Amino acid sequence: PSDLAYVIYTSGSTGLPKGVMVEHRNVARLFSATRDWFGFNEQDIWALFHSFAFDFSVWEIWGALLHGGRLLIVPQLVSRSPEDFHDLLCSAGVTVLNQTPSAFRQLIAAQGEKEQAHSLRQVIFGGEALDTAMLKPWYARSVNADTQLVNMYGITETTVHVTYYPLQPEDAQRVGASPIGKRIPDLQLYLLDAYGHPLPPGAVGELYVGGAGVARGYLNRDELNATRFLDDPFASEPGARMYRSGDLGRWLPDGSLEYLG
Structure with a gap:
């Protein structure tokens, strides 16, 4: 479980590539901890839309394989054409789609009328802030009524996803909001x-993430590890660590979190 599963390079806010070392146990628990939310099963067809260099691909690949589903590898040229990609989703019967909000905005436009x-x-969002107002055209179409949209905040250093927020049509009326919900x-x-x-609640602060998703650290970057992968002073178990994200957010009155960038 503690063996290295992969190293994915991310530039983050510094612009300098950093190799994030993620262990097998980090990935395995991601799906067991979120099982009740999604109910993934052997009938699901997943689209591998993202590059192996982006950790959304970890969720796509292992989400399909660990649940006995099918994985549709999207040809690169198709992934660059929202119209062709929409046609492929429909013809292949894809049931689970993972998208950045900017890519999904193009897919909404491609669907049109x-x-x-x-x-x-x-449809699971990640990788960037979601402006919920962009979803108005999606919710306006009856053909989309049976699709659950989910916004998830995540960091490569904490194994793909950190939070879960199931979106509702009324969320599209929120101005400038990026609700990310509650922790895994x-x-x-x-x-x-x-x-x-x-x-x-209401005060703006920096997000720190602790628990089973925290990666081993950055490859050959001991000084950086010392400033980002920290001892968790709030945890009861010895040796617990937390990751300093550099991202800002605030608690909402209902106990969920809003992402502020």
Whole structure:
């Protein structure tokens, strides 16, 4: 379980590539911890839309294989054409789709007023902030009524996903909001001030992530590891660590989180 599963390079906010070392146990628990939310099964058809260099591909590949589903490898030229990709989703009966919000915006435009039926059961967002207002055209189409849209905040350093927020049509009326919901159960999510103190609802602070998804660290970057992969002072188990994300957010009154960039 503690063996290295993969190294994915990410530039993050620094612009300098950093190799993130993720272990097998980090990946395996991602699917067991989210099983009740998604109900993935052997009937699902997943689209491998993303490059192996982007950790969304980890979710796509192992999401299909660990649940006995099918994995449709999207040809690169098709992935660059929203119209062709939409046609492929419909003809292949894809049920689980993972998209950045910017890519999904293009897919909404490609769908347009087409009456072509699709089989999408879940569309999962990640990789960038979601402006929920962009979803208005999607929710306006009756052909999309059976698809659950989900917004998930995640970081490569904490194994793909951290939070879960099932979107509803009324969320599209929220202006400038990027709701990311609540943490995956086997993770800890802290919103801290500059002194490392927890913040109350409404206050803006930096996101720190602890728990079973925290990666081993950066490859051959000991100095950087010392500033980003930290001891978790809030955890009861010895040796627990947390990752300092550099991202800002705030708690909402219902206990969910809003991402602010």
